[in-house]
Amino acid sequence: MSAPTLDRPTPDETVLQQQFDATIAADHRIEPRDWMPEGYRKGLIRQIAQHAHSEIIGMQPEGDWLLAAPSLRRKAILLAKVQDEAGHGLYLYSAAETLGADRADLTDKLIERKQKYSSIFNYPTLTYADVGVIGWLVDGAAICNQVPLCRSSYGPYARAMIRVCKEESFHQRQGYELLMTMMRGTDAQRAMVQESVDRWWWPSLMMFGPPDDDSPNSAQSMAWGVKRHSNDELRQRFVDMTVPQAEVLGVTLPDPELALDPETGRYRFGPIDWSEFKQVLAGNGPCNDERIARRRAARDDNAWVTEAATAYADKHAAVSA
Amino acid sequence: MHEETVYEALDHAHGGEGQWAFGTGFDEPLAGVDTTVPEGIDPADLGAYCLMLGDDALVLCQRLTQWVTNAPELEEEVALANCGLDLLGQARLLLARAGSVGVLGRSRERATASIPDEDALAYFRDPDEFRHSGLVEAPNGDFGQTVVRLLAASAWRLALLNRLRESRDPVLAAIAAKGVPELTYHRDHAARWVLRLGDGTPESHRRTQAGVDAVWPLLADLFTATDVETRLTAAGVAVDPAELTDEVRDVLTLVLERATLTVPEWPTPQPSRGRAGEHSAEFTALLTELQSTAREHPAATW
Numbered sequence: 288m289s290a291p292t293l294d295r296p297t298p299d300e301t302v303l304q305q306q307f308d309a310t311i312a313a314d315h316r317i318e319p320r321d322w323m324p325e326g327y328r329k330g331l332i333r334q335i336a337q338h339a340h341s342e343i344i345g346m347q348p349e350g351d352w353l354l355a356a357p358s359l360r361r362k363a364i365l366l367a368k369v370q371d372e373a374g375h376g377l378y379l380y381s382a383a384e385t386l387g388a389d390r391a392d393l394t395d396k397l398i399e400r401k402q403k404y405s406s407i408f409n410y411p412t413l414t415y416a417d418v419g420v421i422g423w424l425v426d427g428a429a430i431c432n433q434v435p436l437c438r439s440s441y442g443p444y445a446r447a448m449i450r451v452c453k454e455e456s457f458h459q460r461q462g463y464e465l466l467m468t469m470m471r472g473t474d475a476q477r478a479m480v481q482e483s484v485d486r487w488w489w490p491s492l493m494m495f496g497p498p499d500d501d502s503p504n505s506a507q508s509m510a511w512g513v514k515r516h517s518n519d520e521l522r523q524r525f526v527d528m529t530v531p532q533a534e535v536l537g538v539t540l541p542d543p544e545l546a547l548d549p550e551t552g553r554y555r556f557g558p559i560d561w562s563e564f565k566q567v568l569a570g571n572g573p574c575n576d577e578r579i580a581r582r583r584a585a586r587d588d589n590a591w592v593t594e595a596a597t598a599y600a601d602k603h604a605a606v607s608a
Numbered sequence: 609m610h611e612e613t614v615y616e617a618l619d620h621a622h623g624g625e626g627q628w629a630f631g632t633g634f635d636e637p638l639a640g641v642d643t644t645v646p647e648g649i650d651p652a653d654l655g656a657y658c659l660m661l662g663d664d665a666l667v668l669c670q671r672l673t674q675w676v677t678n679a680p681e682l683e684e685e686v687a688l689a690n691c692g693l694d695l696l697g698q699a700r701l702l703l704a705r706a707g708s709v710g711v712l713g714r715s716r717e718r719a720t721a722s723i724p725d726e727d728a729l730a731y732f733r734d735p736d737e738f739r740h741s742g743l744v745e746a747p748n749g750d751f752g753q754t755v756v757r758l759l760a761a762s763a764w765r766l767a768l769l770n771r772l773r774e775s776r777d778p779v780l781a782a783i784a785a786k787g788v789p790e791l792t793y794h795r796d797h798a799a800r801w802v803l804r805l806g807d808g809t810p811e812s813h814r815r816t817q818a819g820v821d822a823v824w825p826l827l828a829d830l831f832t833a834t835d836v837e838t839r840l841t842a843a844g845v846a847v848d849p850a851e852l853t854d855e856v857r858d859v860l861t862l863v864l865e866r867a868t869l870t871v872p873e874w875p876t877p878q879p880s881r882g883r884a885g886e887h888s889a890e891f892t893a894l895l896t897e898l899q900s901t902a903r904e905h906p907a908a909t910w
Contacts, residue, residue: 343682350677354670357901358727358910359700363693369676370689377682415901415910465910472908581677589680591815592751595808602807 311512316442319385327511330504331441332388333402334513339379340397340404344578346372348412349421357415364461365418371454378447385443398583406564407494409572416469416476416483422462424484424491424529430455431525432495440512463532470537477537484533485541492556493564495522501561526554636724637700638779643708646776649845654777655711656739656836657846659729660883661768662702663740666730668761669695670894671748680751687797691758694790701783703729708779713737722909731902735892736885743826745882745891752805752812753819759798760823763859764830766791767852776844799863806867817869824872829880830856850877 303322310317317323346369353369356362380390396402407425412418433452439445469476496502496518508514516524526545533540544557566572645651672692679685706712707725714737719728743761748754769791772784805816833841833848840846857874864871881887902910 346677346685352901353673353676354897355900357731357905357908358724359666359696359703359730360727361910363696363700366673366676366689366693366696370686370693373682373685373689377686380682468910469908472910473905475905476908585678585680588678589751591809591811592680592805595812596804598812599804599808 311440314438314440314512316445317440318442326507327513328386330508330511331444331513332383332386334508335379335383335386335444336388336393336396336402337404339376339383339393340402341408342372342376342379344397344404344408344582346376347578347581348408348410348574349418351412352415352418355415356418361415361418361465364465368422368458368461371458375451375454378450379444382441382443382447386441394582394586398579398586400570400579403568405494406567406572407490408578409567409575410486410490411574413486414479414483416466416479417487419462419465419469419480420483420487422458422460423466423532424487425494426455426459426462427529428491428494428525430459431521431528435515435521438512438515463536466536466538480536481538484538488541489559489563490567492522492526492559493561495519495525497561497564523553526556530554637697637704637726638708641779641782643705643779645709646778649777649843650839651709652711653836653840653843654780654845655706655709657840658702658706658709658780659711660739660741660834660836662699662706662729663738664744664761664765665695665702666699667738667740667891667894668744668758669693669699670898671744672754672758674748675751675754691794691797694787694794698783698787698790699730700726701786705779705783718906720907720909727902731899735887735895738887738891738895739883739885741826741880741882742829742888743823745887745894746823746826747890749819749822750815751801752816753822755798755801755805756816756819756823757826758794759802759863760827760856760860762791762794762798763856764852766795767855767859768847768849771847771851775846780845795859802863802869803867806864806869813868816867820864820869821872825875827856828875828878829882831877832879834880834883853877 304324307317307321307323307327310321317327349365350369353362353365356365380393383393384390393402397404407428412421430452433448433455436448437445437452439448466480469480496505499505499517499519502518505514505517509517530540530545530547542557544555546555547553548555567575570576645654669692672688672695675688676685676692679688703726704724707729712725712728713733715728715732718732723731743757743764746757748757766788769784769787773781773788775781775784802816805812807813831849831853833850837846837848841848861871902908
């Protein structure tokens, strides 16, 4: 993709950089055709692609329960939710394309493991309670991470995130409502919810990324207004929001050190096992291979469909030209 | 937009029931609807008919859902899930209609009282109590066969629902009226894919022709009325499926010819085995999965 050559002098790069810096400083938006530093463009493509991949891979753990949802209403809710995630992936890949990236190329990079997605989706969904807990904790954590992105300095990303966050908030409410219903159900259902919370709590806290003193890309992202709060700050916000919800639900969060600090009004929590996080990130989580294999199969087994659609479009464009 | 404003917007969104996807709200499908059966209509026949049409929708929804996370493109993930959701909405209404006239078969003996009728029927009937056609239960095959089946199933169902808008049962008429624009989209979506694939590459042409050849024999049992349909047609409630033959054949022929595919000979109509409760082993497998969670926890509420 190359811009048409305009018959006027190209402004000096220093001037462009100054204009960019002034836009960021004024908390205004950078738009696709604005000049931007190469590092900003590349960093954004990396971040948006990773986010898009997370939406698409994130369809799988819950999608595994679509065919076995326990009521028709739950099936409708889950199918609509998984469909929303595909939609989020589409908006986000489109936002990345405004920066010059190509969706098919980004998908290839995902499948070749050159780009990452959120590690949370490498854990399996073992019971239907996991569908509710993913809505409550995983979508809840995602909302904490993503609401600040609605103010991202890059316009198309910020606008996509507003819609994504609204839909995520429905998902969180639906997940919580499922858990409330299950907690009012049978003993087996209550036990299922607690067991699920036990498995998902720590991985949810890891969704905010490594601690601030070990987060390599954070400083530049904060300076550019691509990221607004540190990992630890967002994690704390999530814990503070979630503990009272767990009490209402009647589940115990699996952390004996979790306690309200009367001085700060915030919750202290125990140490996170970062070695597990690094293992999953390195590709050694329970489902990394399975997730990528399904994405690869969807691309490769259906390549003939995409080729046919392209051939048909070419043929008919030629006829009507 | 400032962050605080976004949080506020999310708060408001929590009250906005209008933003929920269709069929995911908290009401039962026929809540607030007058379900009185008009005079002269046999409730047992009406319920049996709603089961046929509801089971068609439920089983095809389950087949389409098998594509989710496996589709060729993200746009297709959205589109197939959308067709599935529409059919699921129709299934819920039709099963609830059957339940409202007391047609629940043995499902009520097996399901806990707190389970709504739609779920008792979907989750607590055995395979031989289902009344869908053989067309919808057949495995998906590849994407080509999937869209050929979707084209055939939606052409048939659209032709039917168009006519059922005049049904003497006002509930069935309203369900049909709601389904018509949905089925119009499904048929159009499937037809566009059949055109692309039939007239795409040599491989897509070969695969889609194989899909046509696999689907065609399944059309044989769609056009012969069961006794229930015959009686209900006379009562102005149902439509004799034989009436749909010309429209369905014309639509399929038109699309296949435009797609440069060979139209197989139209199969000789025969009484439907599916409507009589005779199904394949593949259907038993599909149903076992669909019912697995609900049956593992029969006393649970979800």
